[in-house]
Amino acid sequence: xxxxxxxxxxxxxxVLASISLAKAFFDSxxxxxxxxxxxxxxxxxxxEAFLRISKSDILVRSNVYTPDHLVVMDSKLLTAIDVTRxxxxxxxxxxxxxxxxxxxxxxxxxxxxxxxxxAVALENGLGSRTRPIINTAMLGAxxxxxxxxxxxxxxxxxxxxxxxxxxxxxxxAKQAYGAVKIMDNK
Amino acid sequence: xxxxxxxxxxxxxxxxxxxxxxxxGYPITPQTHIIEAxxxxxxxxxxxxxxxPVESEHSAMAAVVGAASxxxxxxxxxxxxxxxxxxxxxxxxxxxxxxxxxxxxNRALGPGWNIWMDQSxxxxxxxxxxxxxxxxxxxEAMDTTLFAFRLxxxxxxxxxxxxxxxxxxxxxxxxxxxxxxxxxxxxPPYEPRIALDPDNPFALFQMAPPNVYMEMRxxxxxxxxxxxDIYHEVENEFDAVFHRRYGMIEEINCExxxxxxxxxxxxxxxxxxxxxxxxKQGERFGILKIKTxxxxxxxxxxNALQKAKKxxxxxxxxxxxxxxxFAQEVKGALQVLSQGPVVFNYIAGLGGRDITPDIISEVxxxxxxRDLPPCGSEWLGTSxxxxx
Numbered sequence: 001x002x003x004x005x006x007x008x009x010x011x012x013x014x015v016l017a018s019i020s021l022a023k024a025f026f027d028s029x030x031x032x033x034x035x036x037x038x039x040x041x042x043x044x045x046x047x048e049a050f051l052r053i054s055k056s057d058i059l060v061r062s063n064v065y066t067p068d069h070l071v072v073m074d075s076k077l078l079t080a081i082d083v084t085r086x087x088x089x090x091x092x093x094x095x096x097x098x099x100x101x102x103x104x105x106x107x108x109x110x111x112x113x114x115x116x117x118x119a120v121a122l123e124n125g126l127g128s129r130t131r132p133i134i135n136t137a138m139l140g141a142x143x144x145x146x147x148x149x150x151x152x153x154x155x156x157x158x159x160x161x162x163x164x165x166x167x168x169x170x171x172x173a174k175q176a177y178g179a180v181k182i183m184d185n186k
Numbered sequence: 187x188x189x190x191x192x193x194x195x196x197x198x199x200x201x202x203x204x205x206x207x208x209x210x211g212y213p214i215t216p217q218t219h220i221i222e223a224x225x226x227x228x229x230x231x232x233x234x235x236x237x238x239p240v241e242s243e244h245s246a247m248a249a250v251v252g253a254a255s256x257x258x259x260x261x262x263x264x265x266x267x268x269x270x271x272x273x274x275x276x277x278x279x280x281x282x283x284x285x286x287x288x289x290x291x292n293r294a295l296g297p298g299w300n301i302w303m304d305q306s307x308x309x310x311x312x313x314x315x316x317x318x319x320x321x322x323x324x325x326e327a328m329d330t331t332l333f334a335f336r337l338x339x340x341x342x343x344x345x346x347x348x349x350x351x352x353x354x355x356x357x358x359x360x361x362x363x364x365x366x367x368x369x370x371x372x373x374p375p376y377e378p379r380i381a382l383d384p385d386n387p388f389a390l391f392q393m394a395p396p397n398v399y400m401e402m403r404x405x406x407x408x409x410x411x412x413x414x415d416i417y418h419e420v421e422n423e424f425d426a427v428f429h430r431r432y433g434m435i436e437e438i439n440c441e442x443x444x445x446x447x448x449x450x451x452x453x454x455x456x457x458x459x460x461x462x463x464x465x466k467q468g469e470r471f472g473i474l475k476i477k478t479x480x481x482x483x484x485x486x487x488x489n490a491l492q493k494a495k496k497x498x499x500x501x502x503x504x505x506x507x508x509x510x511x512f513a514q515e516v517k518g519a520l521q522v523l524s525q526g527p528v529v530f531n532y533i534a535g536l537g538g539r540d541i542t543p544d545i546i547s548e549v550x551x552x553x554x555x556r557d558l559p560p561c562g563s564e565w566l567g568t569s570x571x572x573x574x
Binding site: 022023026031032033034035036038058059060061062063065164 | 188190192216301302323352353354356357358359360452453455456458459462538540541542543
C-alpha cells in the first residue's frame with residue numbers, strides 16, 4: 001500500500017485533487033481510498049487530505065500518519081507547518097512553487113520535485129493571479145515524478161471530474177507534466 | 187460496476203435507486219452531502235421524488251411521518267444535534283409503525299462543539315423503537331440503505347442506517363452501484379397496510395388508553411423480534427440479486443479464538459487489518475462485528491462469544507455514569523451462560539479521535555495480558571488526568 005498526504009489551503013482544490021488522483025489510480029487498476037482530514041473549513045487555512053492506493057483491498061480506515069509521499073499545493077506551507085512529520089525516507093515531495101525553499105536541509109532525506117503550477121494554471125486561463133486553480137496541473141506533475149498513474153488516466157479523471165474548461169485543464173496537466181523538475185537537494 | 191464515490195453519496199444513490207417518493211431535508215455537517223445530492227437528483231429530474239426543504243430536523247421527521255402516513259416511501263437524513271432535535275418525532279415514526287428510512291451520520295454532541303465521529307447521537311435514540319443498522323464502509327452503506335427499505339416495509343418499523351462521520355461519510359472509495367432493474371427486482375413498490383386518503387377520510391394515531399396502549403407497545407416489541415426472525419431471509423433475497431450479504435453480526439476468524447474483539451462501524455475494517463498483521467506475529471484473536479444494534483441479536487452474539495475466554499468490547503460512545511453502550515448490551519446477552527467469557531470494555535475514538543491500528547493492538551494486548559477486567563470501562567488514548 002502507498003499512502004500519500006496532500007497539504008494545501010482551504011479553497012485551493014486540495015481535496016478535489018486527491019479525489020481526482022484516486023479516480024485516476026482506480027481506473028489504472030488500483031484499489032483506492034481518499035478523505036480529507038476535516039477541520040472546520042476556512043478559506044486559506046491549511047488543509048490536509050489522504051490518499052491510499054493498493055493492489056489489494058484497503059482495510060485501514062484511520063488517518064495517514066507515515067505517508068510514503070507528499071503533495072504540497074503551496075510552497076509557503078513548507079515553513080508554516082511541519083509538512084514532513086512522519087514522512088518515510090526517500091519519499092517524493094511534490095511542491096507547487098516558483099522557487100525552491102532557501103533551506104533544503106529539512107528535506108535532505110527526501111526527493112523534492114518543484115512545479116510552478118500557479119504559472120501553468122494562469123497560462124491556461126485557470127483562475128486568477130491571486131487565486132490560480134492549480135489542482136489539475138499538480139496531477140500532471142504527479143504523474144511525471146511518480147511515473148504513475150499514466151497520463152491517459154489523469155486526462156480521463158479530469159474530463160470526468162472537472163465540469164468547466166476541460167480542455168484548458170487537460171492542457172495544464174500536460175504542461176506541468178513537462179515542466180516539473182526534480183531538485184538536487186543533497 | 188464500481189465507481190469511486192463517497193460514503194454519503196452511496197446512501198444518496200441508494201435512495202434514488204429505491205424510487206423514494208418523498209424526501210425531507212435539513213442540512214447538518216457531516217450529513218449534508220447525502221441530502222444535497224438527493225436534492226440535485228430531484229431538481230434535475232433523475233429522481234421523481236417530492237423534496238421538502240424544512241426549517242428544522244424536528245420538521246424533517248414530521249414531514250416524512252406525514253408523507254409515510256399517506257402510504258408512500260420516505261427518506262430523510264441527519265446527524266448529532268439534528269437527531270437529538272428529532273427525538274420526539276422518532277417516537278412518532280415507530281409508534282405509528284411507519285417504514286421511514288433515516289440516514290444517520292454518527293457525530294458527537296456539544297458543547298464542546300464537535301462535528302466529528304462519535305456514536306453517542308444514534309445510541310441515545312436506543313429506546314425510540316427504530317431498527318438501527320451500523321455500516322463499515324461505503325459499499326455497506328449503499329447496500330444497507332436498499333436493504334433498509336425492504337426490511338422496514340416488511341416489519342412496519344422505521345430503520346436508521348448509520349455511518350461514521352468522515353471515516354465513511356466523506357471517504358471516497360470504489361462502490362458497486364447496482365443497476366436499477368436489479369434494485370427493482372429486490373425492492374418491489376411499497377404496499378402500505380393503511381394510507382390516509384383525502385377522498386376517504388379517517389383518523390390515525392388517536393388517544394390510546396391503558397386498555398390498548400400496552401398491547402401497542404408489545405406489538406412493536408414483537409415486530410423487533412420478527413425482524414430477528416426474518417433478517418436472514420431478507421438477506422437471502424438481497425444476496426440472490428446483488429451477491430453480497432453482511433449478517434446481523436459477522437464472525438471474523440472467531441473459531442477457537444480465546445480472545446474476541448467486538449467492534450462496530452469503520453473500526454471493524456481497521457481491526458481486520460490488525461488481525462491479519464498480528465497473526466503473522468503469532469498473535470491470534472477473533473473479531474465480532476455487530477451490525478444490528480436494534481433489534482439486538484443477543485442470542486447470535488451469545489453463540490458467537492460463548493467459547494471465548496475473554497471478550498473485549500471497543501465502544502466509540504459512552505453512557506455517563508455507566509460505561510460503553512455496546513459493552514452493556516453484550517454483557518446482558520452473555521448473562522444466560524453459566525460459564526461465559528469475561529468482558530473487558532474499552533472506550534476510544536470519541537469526538538473524532540482516531541481509532542488507529544495501534545489502538546486496536548492495544549485493546550488486544552491489554553486483554554491478553556490480564557485474567558480479569560477491572561471494574562468499569564477503560565479509556566484509551568486520553569491525556570493524563572488533571573487532578574484539578
